Ligand SMILES: NC(=O)C1=CN([C@@H]2O[C@H](COP(=O)(O)OP(=O)(O)OC[C@H]3O[C@@H](n4cnc5c(N)ncnc54)[C@H](O)[C@@H]3O)[C@@H](O)[C@H]2O)C=CC1
């Protein structure tokens with residue numbers, strides 16, 4: 001029997017093709033790109049790089065499937081296929097975990113439980129919704145023998161663009177809801193972490209989805225992403241990534257008035273009051289930023305601590321950061337792996353340098369670990385910076401790395417005002433035992449998600465919808481599937 005590593009090596013031994021109309025095909029141009037293991041900088045696989053012509057083929061296949069076979073599938077059949085896909089993800093948990101860990105760099109337990117099994121769970125959640133999408137009957141104000149009702153219909157062909165931070169779960173966020181609602185999909189993974197999405201393509205085929213229902217086109221955002229965004233026969237775009245690219249997508253999508261959902265950046269405040277359960281608050285503040293190397297849109301990257309406990313909380317967080325084991329993501333003792341790429345490591349280090357110039361005091365971290373075994377990887381020590389304020393770059397901008405800015409505050413109105421001093425509005429956290437403070441924070445903080453006494457407590461059933469420049473529309477929950485439907489009103493005159 002082959003080992004997991006041997007099975008994955010077999011998968012990586014050939015240049016990975018794109019998945020279009022149920023077939024594995026090379027790109028029209030024949031161009032290829034490489035993907036790198038961020039733990040050691042070595043090439044782990046080669047992938048065909050598509051262009052606009054490949055997107056055209058994928059859109060044609062998706063349109064044909066939407067009009068043809070897929071439209072004949074009942075909600076229950078769609079639900080069964082999604083559950084079958086979730087079963088297959090669970091059956092292949094070892095391979096997918098391995099791929100996610102070598103291609104992206106999350107520590108193995110997080111890849112397994114958070115990203116792979118979480119992806120299966122997410123698909124099952126939306127498999128349940130497939131059979132529960134109803135319209136409504138409407139009583140007319142005019143009365144009479146006229147019957148009016150609405151029905152929910154799928155939107156059509158959806159262009160789904162994902163980011164590199166937890167790529168498999170990200171892909172399943174972009175697949176499950178549209179498929180449950182009866183749409184077809186062109187999926188474009190980030191070129192930095194395409195492998196797990198391509199492996200997922202094999203499982204989609206094995207599950208028995210009709211050809212063309214899911215298509216995977218690989219390559220850079222500048223070509224594939226642009227081609228998807230401007231394609232006249234794509235009806236909806238969903239995107240996860242940087243706010244700047246999200247704005248460009250919104251502008252482009254306007255040309256054909258595509259429906260859009262955007263899940264963008266964040267600079268989320270995590271607020272700890274002196275009356276909090278300190279143990280819980282410290283854990284939440286720590287994992288809120290250092291989980292996944294801080295490469296999470298909702299990371300709690302600004303921790304505000306009430307002044308009377310500021311020194312205590314800071315000392316505890318610094319101690320935990322000093323003790324955190326940064327290392328090979330496959331080493332079971334590692335608590336944090338490498339950043340996704342050299343470019344990302346440099347970008348994050350640049351933010352740290354700017355923070356120093358702007359008066360920030362590095363309490364811990366700020367550099368790559370000294371361990372020579374890690375020298376070829378893109379590692380960074382967990383970093384905590386004090387003495388900054390909301391005018392400083394590191395407190396304002398999304399760093400997307402393991403960098404925490406810690407700031408003291410004196411009262412609730414002040415912390416709400418400072419928490420809201422950001423162009424983002426994705427998430428926020430609050431730790432307190434006082435329900436009045438909870439309500440005030442919930443009402444006055446301008447963020448789409450607020451976690452109380454437990455940061456990053458995410459669930460497929462709860463909508464994630466960024467306020468301000470953190471997004472448009474929602475993913476997850478009922479809103480996440482409603483976004484993939486359109487409402488048709490029907491009025492029948494029975495007189
Ligand atoms: N908030 C979030 O969830 C994320 C934020 N980011 C932020 O963005 C920074 C840059 O990371 P990138 O991977 O370069 O993010 P990005 O926003 O450039 O890329 C995200 C996805 O969009 C695609 N894309 C890029 N340009 C496009 C275009 N013009 N049209 C359509 N699609 C396009 C990419 O290929 C990728 O699949 C990170 O350092 C981080 O700060 C990145 C990923 C996720």
Ligand code: BAL
Pocket residue numbers: 034035036037038102103104191192193340341
């Ligand atoms: N696989 C993540 C790093 C890269 O290929 O750019």
